[in-house]
Amino acid sequence: MRKILFTALAFLCIFNFSYFCNIVPSKASEPIYYRVISENTVLYRTPLESNESSNVYFYLPTTYFVLFNSTFDEQFLNVTYKDFTGYVLASDVQRIYSTPQTPYAPTQNFSVQGVANLVMRNEPTTNGDYIGTIPFNATEIEYFGSIAGEQSNSQLSDIWYFCRYVSFEQGVLTGYVYAPLTKDLTEISPNYEEVETEPSASVNTDTIIAPELQTGSNILLILGLSIPAIILLILVFRPERRKKKREASRQIAQLNKLSLPDKKDSDDFDF
Numbered sequence: 001m002r003k004i005l006f007t008a009l010a011f012l013c014i015f016n017f018s019y020f021c022n023i024v025p026s027k028a029s030e031p032i033y034y035r036v037i038s039e040n041t042v043l044y045r046t047p048l049e050s051n052e053s054s055n056v057y058f059y060l061p062t063t064y065f066v067l068f069n070s071t072f073d074e075q076f077l078n079v080t081y082k083d084f085t086g087y088v089l090a091s092d093v094q095r096i097y098s099t100p101q102t103p104y105a106p107t108q109n110f111s112v113q114g115v116a117n118l119v120m121r122n123e124p125t126t127n128g129d130y131i132g133t134i135p136f137n138a139t140e141i142e143y144f145g146s147i148a149g150e151q152s153n154s155q156l157s158d159i160w161y162f163c164r165y166v167s168f169e170q171g172v173l174t175g176y177v178y179a180p181l182t183k184d185l186t187e188i189s190p191n192y193e194e195v196e197t198e199p200s201a202s203v204n205t206d207t208i209i210a211p212e213l214q215t216g217s218n219i220l221l222i223l224g225l226s227i228p229a230i231i232l233l234i235l236v237f238r239p240e241r242r243k244k245k246r247e248a249s250r251q252i253a254q255l256n257k258l259s260l261p262d263k264k265d266s267d268d269f270d271f
Helices: 002-020 216-237 241-257 261-268
Strands: 033-036 041-044 056-060 065-071 076-081 084-089 093-095 108-112 117-121 130-135 141-148 159-167 171-178
Touching (some): 056 084, 130 171
Parallel strands (some): 056 141
Antiparallel strands (some): 033 065, 033 093, 041 084, 065 076, 108 141, 117 130
């Protein structure tokens, strides 16, 4: 009877544990994306609303998407666009509830014009650290985005391109080049892909673990349910050795109480 009771209690604890650990269906484990809805949405290097050249990557293309990593605070989200992770203002993007087929703008390349060697720097300014040079005949310079930076006295533009160039001599160069010294960059077409902007009623897409497991106190509750279950299972299936030992001790005590003639009948004991 005791074994039956212990087993029932153990399974009750395990049932409660599985209830509180309700895992959201696999769809919830899919990546979360936000659509860029504001013009000149900046991908920041740090969660500061500062357009200092050291704090920006580039403008994100409107109508495309960023991959959500985490919420930094009420103002900033930590996101990834292509190969770069940074921060965006939450007001500049919109949460979607499906996975876009084309999250990022297609790869675009441009080439050099007007200079023998185009200098690449780590910031969109001539005071930025020198990274390397791109030869005049280079055509496969990968474009990621543009940003407003220092304006040359001889040019009317303050736009710099954030780009990557693979050089046989210098390796992989990633940084900024002054846009007026480039050519052949085509305009990015808008992304008209239809996506879900409202959550599905049948799936909780906010978290992988059910919301009731979001706090530390509820995690302690889970531990409180699982530990007794383990203890109860040990009690149910533990060896009978201790029980037999107690029974043998009892029989020895009874034997010692017998008179000598009666000890001839000690074969009746089972130890």
